[in-house]
Amino acid sequence: MYTSFFGLHEKPFSITPDPRYLFMSERHAEALAHLLYGVREAGGFIQLTGEVGTGKTTLVRSLLQQLPDTADVALVLNPQLTRIEFLCAICEELGVPLPEARGSIKALTDALNRFLLENHSRGRRTILIVDEAQNLKPDVLEQVRLLTNLETTKQKLLQIILIGQPELRVLLARNDMRQLAQRITGRYHLEPLSRPEAEAYIDHRVKVAGGVGRIFARGARGEIYRLGRGIPRMINVIADRALLGAFTAESSQVTPAIVRRAAAEVYDRPGVALPPWIRWLGLGILPAAGLVALLVAAWWLPGRDGGQAPADAPALATTATPTAAGTIERSPGLDSLGEALDALPATADADAAYTRLFTLWNASYQPGPDGACQQAEASGLRCLLQHGTLDDVAALDTPVILSLRSHKGIEHQAVLTALDDRTGDLSIAGHDYQVAAGEIANFWQGEYLLLWKPQTRDVKAFVPGMRDPDILWLRASLATIQGKPVEPMRSDLYDANLEARVRQYQRERHLAADGLVSHQTQIAIIAELGAAGTPRLARVD
Numbered sequence: 001m002y003t004s005f006f007g008l009h010e011k012p013f014s015i016t017p018d019p020r021y022l023f024m025s026e027r028h029a030e031a032l033a034h035l036l037y038g039v040r041e042a043g044g045f046i047q048l049t050g051e052v053g054t055g056k057t058t059l060v061r062s063l064l065q066q067l068p069d070t071a072d073v074a075l076v077l078n079p080q081l082t083r084i085e086f087l088c089a090i091c092e093e094l095g096v097p098l099p100e101a102r103g104s105i106k107a108l109t110d111a112l113n114r115f116l117l118e119n120h121s122r123g124r125r126t127i128l129i130v131d132e133a134q135n136l137k138p139d140v141l142e143q144v145r146l147l148t149n150l151e152t153t154k155q156k157l158l159q160i161i162l163i164g165q166p167e168l169r170v171l172l173a174r175n176d177m178r179q180l181a182q183r184i185t186g187r188y189h190l191e192p193l194s195r196p197e198a199e200a201y202i203d204h205r206v207k208v209a210g211g212v213g214r215i216f217a218r219g220a221r222g223e224i225y226r227l228g229r230g231i232p233r234m235i236n237v238i239a240d241r242a243l244l245g246a247f248t249a250e251s252s253q254v255t256p257a258i259v260r261r262a263a264a265e266v267y268d269r270p271g272v273a274l275p276p277w278i279r280w281l282g283l284g285i286l287p288a289a290g291l292v293a294l295l296v297a298a299w300w301l302p303g304r305d306g307g308q309a310p311a312d313a314p315a316l317a318t319t320a321t322p323t324a325a326g327t328i329e330r331s332p333g334l335d336s337l338g339e340a341l342d343a344l345p346a347t348a349d350a351d352a353a354y355t356r357l358f359t360l361w362n363a364s365y366q367p368g369p370d371g372a373c374q375q376a377e378a379s380g381l382r383c384l385l386q387h388g389t390l391d392d393v394a395a396l397d398t399p400v401i402l403s404l405r406s407h408k409g410i411e412h413q414a415v416l417t418a419l420d421d422r423t424g425d426l427s428i429a430g431h432d433y434q435v436a437a438g439e440i441a442n443f444w445q446g447e448y449l450l451l452w453k454p455q456t457r458d459v460k461a462f463v464p465g466m467r468d469p470d471i472l473w474l475r476a477s478l479a480t481i482q483g484k485p486v487e488p489m490r491s492d493l494y495d496a497n498l499e500a501r502v503r504q505y506q507r508e509r510h511l512a513a514d515g516l517v518s519h520q521t522q523i524a525i526i527a528e529l530g531a532a533g534t535p536r537l538a539r540v541d
Contacts, residue, residue: 002247003209012209013240015233022062023204023232025197026460028055031188033463034516035063038186039071039127039159044148045183046161049168050190053233056163059190060129063161071125079136083143084108090128091115105143113150116157127159134164134171141171145180169387173446186514191385192230195222195374201232202239215243216254223259238263334423337435337443341406344429353401353413356427360399360417360535361451381451382459384519388446390437394419395510396520397527397537400448402440404428416440416448420539452523453534462517464499467492474498474517477525478505 003010012021024032031048038046050056064073074093081089087108091098096115101107119126128147130136136144150157162168169189172181193201199221206215216224216239224242228234239254241262246254351365354372358365363379365372373383386392393400393416402414417432418425424437455477456470471492478501479486499515506513509524527534 002243005247006215006243007210007212008206009210011240011243012205012211013236013243015236021205021208022058023201024062025193025201027191027193027197028059028062030461030518031190032059032062032066033461034186034188034518035059035161036066037463037516038161038514039063039067039125044156044159044185045180046159046186047168047172047184048161048163048188048190049166051192051231052165053231054190054192055232056190057131058232060131060163063129067127068125070123071127072119074126074128076128076130077132079130079132079140081140082137083140086140086143087112094126109146109150112147113157116150117152120152120157125159126157127161129161129163131163132165133162134166134168136171138176141177141180145183148183166387170446173389185512186516187512188518189385189387193225193232193235194230195225198225198228198230198235201235205236205239214253217256219256220254220259223256223263227259227263234266237266241266335433335435337404337426337433337439338407340428340433340435341404341410341412341443342408344406344410344412350413352430353415353427356415356417356430357399357401357451360415361453362533363451376451381453382519383449384452384523385447385449386520388448390419390424390440391510393448394537396450396523398450398452398523399535399537400450402426402444402448404440404443405445406443416537417535418539419537423539425539450523452519452526453531454522455526455531456522459519461519462494464494464496464515466494468494471498474502474525477529478502481505481525481528 002008035046035048038044048056048059060075064075067073072094074090076086076089076093079086083105084103087105088098088102090096091108091112094112094115096111099107099111116126130144144160144162147158148156148160166189171177172184199218202216202221202224220242224235224238228238238259242254242259245258245262246252249258251258350372351367354365358372358376358379361379361381363376363381365375376383399415399417402416404412404414406412412428415427416424417427419437422437423434424440426433426435426440456473458470460468460470462468462471462474469492471494472490474494475490475498476486478484478498482501482505502517502521503513503515505511505525506515506521509528511521511524527536530536
């Protein structure tokens with residue numbers, strides 16, 4: 001309908017995957033590098049997670065295109081199966097004849113084992129990819145784990161890639177899943193696009209569709225980014241609707257106002273999830289509280305008006321002026337986190353959390369037209385959203401924002417400013433508490449947001465085999481930490497020797513020992529080096 005009006009050959013924002021429209025952002029490229037490296041390493045699990053619409057399917061397609069001819073792949077797209085159905089699906093994907101006793105788990109496993117051994121003897125690799133893995137039943141997940149027991153004396157016979165939504169991370173964090181979780185050799189969580197990436201993504205799709213000139217005003221692209229939360233699928237839906245709106249209004253360019261009207265129509269449709277932050281844009285939809293509000297304020301929306309801490313301090317709180325992580329004034333004994341949360345007003349003050357976190361970094365946060373992460377970038381910092389345990393947070397050794405849910409079901413944003421084996425210091429709504437470290441998990445779902453300051457020219461992950469000038473920083477940093485002399489003739493190649501040193505560092509710091517120098521590993525290195533202006537989470541006595 002609108003294609004001829006804008007001089008397009010076809011609709012540029014169809015949600016149907018099309019290789020011609022492939023846009024590989026920095027995040028997607030990093031995730032693909034993790035997958036390719038993991039596939040190259042024999043055996044074990046690789047875990048890829050991301051919100052709905054962030055491009056996981058696109059990555060799987062890219063991965064399949066780059067696999068060598070010596071790889072056989074079983075792709076299970078519907079994992080809501082019984083153990084027997086799951087094993088049958090794998091056999092059918094690989095062309096393994098089903099045994100007569102196809103209702104027997106042992107018979108199916110034996111048939112699969114024979115195939116894997118034969119494939120291995122012919123120099124071929126076998127890879128199992130499970131999409132929507134968050135839907136796997138616990139007993140099927142256990143069966144998946146048992147498949148990794150199929151091995152020779154030197155290596156695993158089956159490489160398994162689990163792809164799913166964030167719920168998969170929660171599922172694998174369960175205590176009864178720990179044996180499987182321990183076999184995961186690589187993890188990557190696919191984040192939404194940044195604003196520059198989202199704008200480049202929009203321009204790329206318009207160009208592929210034959211567009212000439214600037215169809216979307218810069219302000220309009222920014223609105224699509226905010227309203228779509230940086231999620232490619234939602235960007236497509238909103239942009240498509242905005243083009244239709246501009247055509248109806250006979251406007252030669254999509255404006256921010258047209259985008260906002262388009263988003264209002266999109267999020268009013270049955271079956272489309274309503275973002276809890278839409279009301280903040282004046283579209284009249286009520287939000288839910290929680291970390292979503294925190295992340296929206298950080299990544300996608302301007303800061304909310306006001307942002308002041310409640311005037312009445314809860315009785316359990318002790319107030320203190322923010323200085324540096326681990327140096328707040330503490331009341332005698334430990335506070336009860338549950339009682340502290342219940343005593344707080346029913347408001348989740350993200351602005352107070354950002355103000356405290358920015359202060360720890362000697363930076364300034366102001367509620368206004370720019371979100372927290374945009375303000376962080378202006379100060380030379382970066383935001384990172386992760387999901388994990390307190391052990392994971394401790395390994396990074398930097399203050400983080402947690403979303404805590406009270407007994408009343410009310411979300412509060414807390415800054416964890418100090419942590420040791422026994423206690424943690426929290427700043428909530430401008431008030432400071434010292435609580436038992438073990439109590440935090442009772443009110444926390446595992447999501448955390450942190451700031452960090454990259455020490456390299458480009459923000460990237462380092463993968464074994466890559467050559468980059470910033471590898472010199474990695475070599476020098478590890479030499480300093482590990483007490484080794486800095487090599488006089490340093491190489492910018494991430495070679496096997498450097499990989500071994502990275503893995504050693506990761507094991508000693510309780511990080512994923514996969515040899516991939518991700519943002520998490522870089523953050524831990526930077527904190528340990530004690531770079532100027534870098535706050536530490538480890539308590540300073």
